[in-house]
């Protein structure tokens with residue numbers, strides 16, 4: 001459930017009409033609902049309340065400082081993958097003891113910064129990383145808490161570009177190698193093995209692979225404990241899917257049960273790294289129609305947002321619902337909703353039924369754009385990045401201003 005709803009013939013975000021936001025801040029613009037964010041966060045926290053769980057929000061999904069502040073205020077930690085995400089999280093008030101650092105290629109300077117900040121744990125993804133972290137920790141005279149990211153070779157049954165738990169991907173290590181890494185870690189006074197984990201993919205709608213991964217990880221953890229390794233946690237990553245169209249994603253309670261039935265018997269703390277499920281349906285991209293256009297084969301609705309603002313349809317062929325802001329009573333007509341960028345791949349939706357009466361100047365909005373929307377935006381075609389507005393009841397706040405043309409080339413001037 002979200003707070004983007006039609007009231008008296010026009011769409012509101014909470015108590016603010018989207019048309020007013022467009023009028024005040026222009027388009028394209030990202031709009032987020034604070035009430036939706038808190039609702040999603042709270043539901044997730046409640047679902048895991050019966051078991052010691054540390055939810056670490058995957059900052060990559062949406063890393064706006066104001067949203068991070070809200071998320072940390074709810075009690076979440078963070079899953080980070082770069083120096084930028086580390087510093088952003090700390091700037092937004094994250095507790096370093098709730099930060100886990102993931103990623104297949106952490107640089108020496110990134111490891112050093114995270115060690116100095118005394119983060120909770122590093123998720124290791126290769127043998128080489130054991131040596132690298134141990135050498136950085138030695139230089140700093142610190143002990144690094146580390147966790148082993150296992151690749152369980154389980155198919156998450158999602159888009160291949162966001163599948164991460166198969167041997168054909170670059171992620172994690174096979175169990176045998178992870179066990180060898182554990183032995184190496186035991187010999188290093190600079191390293192302390194505190195956990196094991198996995199992340200099998202994103203936008204997962206079927207709980208079976210998740211449950212199977214949890215069982216595999218629980219068994220793997222027990223095996224390590226039998227060898228004398230004292231573990232503190234199992235990190236099951238993120239990946240819970242959301243509804244973009246007609247999907248029926250698992251409820252947070254079902255998700256929790258799928259993981260906890262395997263993890264509970266281990267008694268180990270559970271870490272999760274939710275991204276999309278927290279912020280996906282918190283945001284929309286508000287755009288204005290520039291023109292209608294007809295070819296012998298198709299009808300197009302050209303809007304002022306584009307693939308540089310929201311790349312998911314172009315990149316993953318993913319579905320985002322597209323709606324007019326004002327209620328239209330005209331008949332529906334099939335059209336492609338496209339941006340002004342010079343690529344055929346610049347589209348938000350194909351063959352969508354929208355009111356035939358839509359014309360230049362009308363507002364349309366693209367739903368479920370809170371996750372991997374603004375976070376993946378670029379300057380392609382020298383388009384300044386869209387602003388981000390946070391709505392809270394009847395209030396709205398600019399949480400990232402619209403970029404100016406000068407911002408575009410500021411770093412290129414001597």
Ligand code: LLP
Pocket residue numbers: 058061079102103162199201202203237238239240273274275276277312316371372
């Ligand atoms: N943990 C790790 C180690 C991850 O790699 C990811 C996402 C997450 C957690 C959070 O996954 P989530 O709960 O959001 O599914 N840009 C793509 C999604 C890429 C996901 C990358 N890793 C998209 O727009 O669909």
